[in-house]
C-alpha cells in the first residue's frame with residue numbers, strides 16, 4: 001500500500017466555466033488556469049502521483065505546453081490513472097476536501113463522485129468528496145478562489161507493467 005497527498009488552488013474569475021470533479025456547475029464565476037482548473041481532479045491527480053513518488057501534475061502536463069491550454073482535466077486524470085495501473089496500483093480509496101465559499105457543492109457531490117470513480121477505475125464507494133466554507137475568512141472566504149486537498153491510498157494489483 002502507498003499513500004499520497006495533493007493540494008490545489010485556483011482563482012475565481014468571470015467568463016470561465018466552473019468545473020469541479022469533472023462536473024460543470026452552475027456559477028457566474030469560474031476558475032482561471034491553463035487547463036479547465038478543476039482543483040478537485042488536480043488535487044486527486046497529485047495525490048496519486050505523490051503516492052507513486054512520480055512528481056506532480058506540472059511535471060506530467062506542463063502549464064507552458066499549449067497542448068494543455070483549456071484541457072479537460074478528466075483527460076489528464078485518465079492519463080494519471082493509466083500510469084497508476086501501469087505501475088501496478090489501483091485506488092484503495094481517495095478522500096477530497098474542498099474549500100469554497102460558494103457555490104454549494106452538495107447538489108453535485110454524487111455526480112462528482114461517480115465521475116471520479118469512472119476516471120480512476122474504482123467503485124464510487126471508494127471516492128469521498130466533502131466541502132466546507134471558510135466562514136468568510138481568507139482568500140476562500142473573500143470568494144477569490146477555491147482550494148482542494150486530497151488524500152489517496154493505493155493498493156498493489158500484482159500486475160506491474162502488464163498494461
Ligand SMILES: Nc1ccn([C@@H]2O[C@H](COP(=O)(O)O)[C@@H](O)[C@H]2O)c(=O)n1
Nearest residue numbers: 100101102103104105106131132133134
Ligand atoms: N461550498 C460548499 C460549502 C459547504 N457545503 C456544505 O455545507 C456544510 C456546512 O458548511 P460550513 O462551511 O458552514 O461548515 C458542509 O458540511 C457541506 O455539506 C457545500 O455543499 N458546499
Ligand SMILES: C[C@@]1(CO)OP(=O)(O)OP(=O)(O)OC[C@H]1O
Nearest residue numbers: 033034035057058061062063068
Ligand atoms: C493542470 C495544468 C496543465 O497544464 O495547468 P493549470 O490548469 O494551470 O493547473 P495547475 O494546478 O497549476 O497545474 C499545472 C498544470 O499541470
